Amino acid sequence: MVIGSHYPGYSAFLPNPVEGQILNQEDVWRDANPITGVPFAEPVLVTSATNKAINERGQRYFVVRDNLTPQELTEWTNAVQELAENSRLGIPAVFASNPRNHVALVSQFGVNESTGIFSEWPGELGLAALNDPELIEKFGQEIAKEWRAGGIHKLYGTWLTSPPSLAGPASMAPSVRIPSWSPSTSAPWCAACRARP
DSSP: OOOEEEEETOOSSSSSSTOOBBBBBBBBEEEEEEOOEEEEEEEEEEEEEIIIIIIOOOEEEEEEOOOOOOOHHHHHHHHHHHHHHHHHSSSEEEEEOOOOOOOOOOOOOTTTTOOSOOBBBHHHHHHHHHOOOOHHHHHHHHHHHHHHHHHHEEEOOOOOOOOOSSSSSHHHHGOOOHHHSEEEEEEEEGGGGGGOO
16 A cells, blocks of 8 residues: 655645646655654655556555645545546545644644644543543544545544543543544554553
8 A cells, every 4th residue: 555645736835836736746755854854865755746646656545734625625635536536447545634623723744734624622632531422422423524525534543442441531531432433544553542550
């Protein structure tokens, strides 16, 4: 599976954005890590031109990084889907994102990719600390609607799938369930996020 950050052609993340251009037309190479600034041993392809990603590199998994309006997000993901569906095998694209619904003043690459666009909720640990499964269920139902409407299918997050602990809110926090309606998730293993007996 090839997955990587991807951007509309007008994105400010691109070195040469083109106003009004929905699909990215150029490969972007970097000589340093975009988060840490640590130099790479040699330049690394950090995002592909959309057509090259789909038709030459076989990429079907894309990480959404921009803080797009719902309309922009829908137009862009639909344009990428159309390109993917018209490719040789017609395999659709899958869009993933880091959390977009945290209460935050600024977007952070790789942490919360969006601010002020989607509905805002406390982070996962904050929701779990409330010890209110009905509220967590409502949260999931609401964000699933927003994400699916925008074409995002997959959440990168710290949701863990074990049942909530009965020991109280503090130990429940790292064990929030993924309700059945949620977008698919990738829950990274996190030793600090595990409940301790």
